[in-house]
Amino acid sequence: MSAVLPVLATRLSAAAAAAFGSSYADVDPELRSATKPEFGHYQSNLALRLGNALSQSPRDVAARLVAAMRLDDLCAPPTIAGPGFINLTLLPSTLAKAVNEPQSFTSNGQRVVVDYSQPNVAKQMHVGHLRSTVIGDALCNVLNHVGYEVIRQNHVGDWGTQYGMMIEQLLEEGLTAESLDLVGLQHLYERSRKHFDADGTFADLSRGRVVLLQSGDPETRAIWRHMVDVSLDDFERVYALLGSALTRSDVVGESAYNDDLPRVVAELEQQGLLTESEGAMCAFLPGFLGRDGSPLPVIVRKSDGGFGYSATDLAAVRHRVSTLHANRIVYVVDHRQALHFDQIFTLARTAGWLPTTVPAEHVSFGTVLGPNGRPFKTRAGGTVKLVELLDSAVARADALLAGREGVDRAATARAVGIGAVKYADLSSDRGNDYVFDLDRMVAMTGNTGPYLQYAHARLTRLLGKAGTTGGEVTELQEPAEQRLALLLTGFASTVNQVAETLQPHKLCTYLYELASALSVFYEQCPVLSSAGATRASRIALCTATRHVLQDGLGLLGIEAPNAM
Ligand code: ARG
Numbered sequence: 001m002s003a004v005l006p007v008l009a010t011r012l013s014a015a016a017a018a019a020f021g022s023s024y025a026d027v028d029p030e031l032r033s034a035t036k037p038e039f040g041h042y043q044s045n046l047a048l049r050l051g052n053a054l055s056q057s058p059r060d061v062a063a064r065l066v067a068a069m070r071l072d073d074l075c076a077p078p079t080i081a082g083p084g085f086i087n088l089t090l091l092p093s094t095l096a097k098a099v100n101e102p103q104s105f106t107s108n109g110q111r112v113v114v115d116y117s118q119p120n121v122a123k124q125m126h127v128g129h130l131r132s133t134v135i136g137d138a139l140c141n142v143l144n145h146v147g148y149e150v151i152r153q154n155h156v157g158d159w160g161t162q163y164g165m166m167i168e169q170l171l172e173e174g175l176t177a178e179s180l181d182l183v184g185l186q187h188l189y190e191r192s193r194k195h196f197d198a199d200g201t202f203a204d205l206s207r208g209r210v211v212l213l214q215s216g217d218p219e220t221r222a223i224w225r226h227m228v229d230v231s232l233d234d235f236e237r238v239y240a241l242l243g244s245a246l247t248r249s250d251v252v253g254e255s256a257y258n259d260d261l262p263r264v265v266a267e268l269e270q271q272g273l274l275t276e277s278e279g280a281m282c283a284f285l286p287g288f289l290g291r292d293g294s295p296l297p298v299i300v301r302k303s304d305g306g307f308g309y310s311a312t313d314l315a316a317v318r319h320r321v322s323t324l325h326a327n328r329i330v331y332v333v334d335h336r337q338a339l340h341f342d343q344i345f346t347l348a349r350t351a352g353w354l355p356t357t358v359p360a361e362h363v364s365f366g367t368v369l370g371p372n373g374r375p376f377k378t379r380a381g382g383t384v385k386l387v388e389l390l391d392s393a394v395a396r397a398d399a400l401l402a403g404r405e406g407v408d409r410a411a412t413a414r415a416v417g418i419g420a421v422k423y424a425d426l427s428s429d430r431g432n433d434y435v436f437d438l439d440r441m442v443a444m445t446g447n448t449g450p451y452l453q454y455a456h457a458r459l460t461r462l463l464g465k466a467g468t469t470g471g472e473v474t475e476l477q478e479p480a481e482q483r484l485a486l487l488l489t490g491f492a493s494t495v496n497q498v499a500e501t502l503q504p505h506k507l508c509t510y511l512y513e514l515a516s517a518l519s520v521f522y523e524q525c526p527v528l529s530s531a532g533a534t535r536a537s538r539i540a541l542c543t544a545t546r547h548v549l550q551d552g553l554g555l556l557g558i559e560a561p562n563a564m
Contacts (some may be wrong), residue, residue, distance in 0.1 A: 001048075004043070004090065004098045004489050005031060007072065012044060015068040020050065031088075033490070037479065039081065041486055043446060045545045047084040060085030090486070092476040096537075098489040099473045099544050105492070108147035114140050116332035117239075117246055120157035121231040122166060122185040125238050125374050126383040127276055127368040127436065128334055134425045136332040136366060137244050137557040138504045143330075145555055146499040154246055155316065156235075156253035158228050162304065164210030165192040167223050168202065178228035183232040185227055188189055210306060214258060228253070241390050242418060243557060257315035261307040264315045265300050268351055279303030285346050288339075295445035298343045310344060315349040321358055328359050335364040335431065363502045368425075376436055389436065393417035396442045397450070407563050415559035416450050417442065422558055423449030427508035438497035447512045452549060455515040456560045459546040466528060466539050473544065475537040480524040484517045484541060491548045494557065504556060511552045518545055 012029035019131045030045040038230050047065055051058030062084040069078060076089040090098075116136025119125045125133075136152075166185070170177065171193035180188060189207050195202050212220040239246045265281060268274050274281045275297075282297035290296045300311045320326045331341055341362040348354035370376040397417035401409055420441040427447055428434050438451060444450050463469050488509075494510040497503075527538045550560045 001422055003103050003492055004074070004094060008042060008071070008088065011069065011074075012046060012065075015065050015070070016050065019064045019068040024050075031283075034087065034276075039085075039485070040076075040079070040087040041366040042088040044088070045078050047080075047086060051084060051179075055385045059347050062086055070449070079558040080114070088312065088499065092482065095485040095489065096473045099541065101315045101486050102491040102544075102547075105145060105147045107149070110148050110327040111151060111325055112143050112149045112328040112330060113153055113324055113326040114143070114332065115155050116140075116153045116158060117151045117244070118233075118328075118333065119231075119235050119371060120155065121228050122162070122182070122189050123231075124182060124186065124383075125386040127234060127386060127389065127483050130242075130389075130421075131334070131365050131368060131388050131425055132332045133239070133242060133244055133246070134422045135363065135504060137246070137343060138244065138422075138426055138507075138555065139330065139332065139498075139502055141500045141555045141557060142495055142504070142507070147498055148328075148499070151326070151360045152246060152385070153316075153320070154251045154253075156228075156232070158231075159254035159258065159312065160308070161206070161210050162189065162192075163227070164208075165189075165196045166227065167213070167220055168192065168206045168209045168419070169195060170223065172231045176221045180227075180230065182230055185230060186434055187327045187413045207306075214306070217403065226551040228255075238386055238390075241387065242422075243559065245557075246479055252521050253317075254309075254312045259318065260315040260318070261311045264311055265307070268300060268314075268347075271351060273347070274300065281383055282349055283347050285343060286342060288346075294562070296339075296343075298347055301428060305559075307417075310340070313340070313344045314348055314351075314353070317344065317360070318353040321354055326330065326358060328361070329354075329360050330363055332363045335366055338362060338364055352359065356454065361502060363430070365430040369433050371435065373435065377429065383526075390418060390421060393421045393438055393441065396420075396438050400442060400444070401564065404564065408561075412564050415561045416453060416564060419453055419553070419558040421449075421450070422556065423508065426504045426556055427512075430503065438443065447508070449553075450564075452511055452515050452553060453558070453560055453564060455518055456546060456553065457562060457564045459518070459542055459549070460562045462527060463542055463546065468536075468539060468542045471536045471540045471543075473540045475534055476541075478525050479523040480539070481541060484514075484545060485523045487514045487517050488544050488548055498555075506509040508554060511549065511556075514545065514548060515550075 001503060009029045009031050010044055012031065013025055013027055017025035030049065031042050031312065034040050039274045047062035048058045051061045054061065059080060062080045066078045066080060066086060071078065074094045079087045081087055114136055117133040119129045140150045141151060166188055169188055196206055196216035209220060213224055270285060273283050277297060280299050280303045281298050281301040284295045284297055288296040298310050299308055301307055320329050336440045345354060345360045354360055368376045378384055388421060394414050397420065398409065398413035401407055401413055424434065424441040442450055444454055473485065476485050481532060490510065494507055498507050525538060527535065527542060530538060553560045
C-alpha cells in the first residue's frame with residue numbers, strides 16, 4: 001500500500017518549520033495510530049513536546065501547528081483534543097488511493113547475514129532449535145522483503161571435544177560409522193560421555209583424537225564426516241517438514257573455521273588483547289565481571305591447546321565482515337547465550353574485525369515450556385524431539401479438517417498444523433517463554449495461525465463466488481470499511497518495523513488486527529449481496545486484504561491454503 005504515514009509525517013514537520021522556524025524542520029512529528037476511532041486515524045503529540053521546549057501552552061502550539069498545516073488534500077480538517085493532541089482523519093479518497101497503490105520495496109544495497117537454526121551434530125533437533133529456525137526464517141523473509149540481500153548461515157555445532165570422544169568410542173567398540181543413524185549416534189555420544197567421565201585413559205585418548213581431527217588425520221576425518229552427513233540428512237528432513245528455506249549450502253558449521261582459529265588467536269595476541277590464565281589464553285574485557293565481581297574471561301584457547309566455541313565465533317565474525325561483506329549481522333540464539341554474544345561482539349570490535357558501521361545483533365529468545373510450565377522435557381527428563389511435536393501438530397490439524405469438502409486434506413493438515421506451531425512461536429514477544437500447548441495453537445479462534453489461515457481461505461472462497469477480483473476501492477463510507485482500509489495501509493510500515501526491531505510478533509499482532517477488522521467488516525458491510533459501485537469497491541477491498549494476509553503469512557513462513 002502506498003505509504004500515507006511518511007507523507008503525513010513530512011507535512012507535519014513542514015508545519016513545525018513554518019510555525020516555529022526552520023530549525024524545527026527535522027522534528028519527529030510523533031505520529032501514532034489513534035487509540036480510539038473517535039480520535040480519527042492518527043494522533044500527534046508534537047504540540048505537547050514543543051510546548052515544553054518553547055515554554056508555551058501546548059494547546060496554543062497545537063493551534064499554530066494546525067494553522068500551518070497543509071493537509072486538506074489528504075485529511076479532514078485536523079482537530080485539537082485534550083491538552084494539545086492533534087487528531088488527523090484521512091479522507092476516504094486518501095485511504096482508497098493508498099489501498100489501490102501497493103507500496104513496493106526496492107533493494108537497499110545492504111547485505112545481512114543471519115545466523116540461525118544451528119543444531120548440533122549427533123543430536124536430534126529439539127524445541128530450542130525450532131524457535132531459532134522459525135524466527136530465523138521469518139526474519140530472513142522480512143529482511144529480504146524490505147530490500148536486504150540475505151545470506152543465511154547455519155552455524156551447525158559440528159566441532160569440538162565430543163567428536164574426539166565419540167570417534168574413540170566407536171573405534172573401541174569396533175563399530176563402523178556407516179552402521180549408525182542419528183539415534184545411533186546419539187546413543188554413541190551418551191556411552192562415550194559416561195566412558196570419558198569414568199576412565200582417565202579413555203579421556204586422554206579422546207583428547208588425542210580431537211587433535212587428530214583438528215589436524216586433518218584422514219581416518220578420523222572420514223568417520224567425523226560421516227557423522228556430520230547423517231546428522232545433516234536428518235536436519236534436512238525436519239527443515240522439509242517445517243518448510244524452512246535452509247539448505248545444505250547454508251551450512252557453515254563450526255568446523256568451517258578450524259583453519260582460521262590459530263590466526264584469530266595470534267592476531268589477538270599481537271594486539272596485546274590476551275592474557276594467560278591457568279594455562280588458557282583469555283581476553284579480559286573492561287566491564288565484564290562475574291557475580292563475585294571478578295573479571296570474566298573470553299577463553300580463546302583452552303589449557304589443552306584446543307580452541308573453543310568463542311574462538312570459532314570470533315572467526316565467524318571476521319569471515320562475515322571481510323569475506324561475506326555483511327552490512328549487518330543477526331544471531332538468532334536463545335537468551336542463555338546473551339553474555340557470550342556480548343563478549344564476542346565487544347572483543348571483535350576491539351580487535352577491529354567488526355567495524356562500528358556493521359551492527360551485530362543477538363536476536364535472543366525465551367524457552368519453550370511444557371504443560372507444567374517448566375522447560376519442555378519428556379517424562380524421562382530427555383529433550384523433546386522436534387519431529388514428534390510437528391507430527392502431532394499435523395495430526396491435530398488433520399482431525400480438525402474432518403468432513404470438510406473441497407479440501408486437499410493431507411496438504412492442508414500439514415499447512416495448518418505446521419502453521420499453528422510456527423505462529424504460536426512467532427506471535428508472542430520472542431524474549432518471553434511460552435507453553436507448548438497444541439490445543440491452543442490449533443484453535444480456530446483467537447490469535448492463532450489457523451484463525452488467520454481461515455480468514456484467508458474464507459476470503460478466497462468469497463472472491464471465487466464474486467467472479468471478479470479486479471477493480472479499485474472507490475467507496476469507503478462505512479466505518480468498518482475505513483478501519484479495514486486503514487489497517488491495510490499500515491502493512492508496509494509494519495514489515496519495516498519488524499526488519500528494524502527483529503520482532504516478528506509485531507507482524508502477527510498486525511495480521512490478527514487485520515483479520516479481526518475483516519470479520520467486523522463482514523458483519524457490517526455485505527459484499528456479494530450489495531450492488532453496483534459499492535459491491536465492486538468492497539470486492540476490491542477484499543482482494544487487497546487477501547493479498548496482505550497471504551503476503552504477511554508468507555513472510556512468517558506460514559502457508560495460506562485456499563480452502564480449509
Ligand atoms: N549450536 C549452538 C547450540 O545449539 C548454537 C550456535 C549459535 N550460533 C553461534 N554463532 N554461536 O546451542
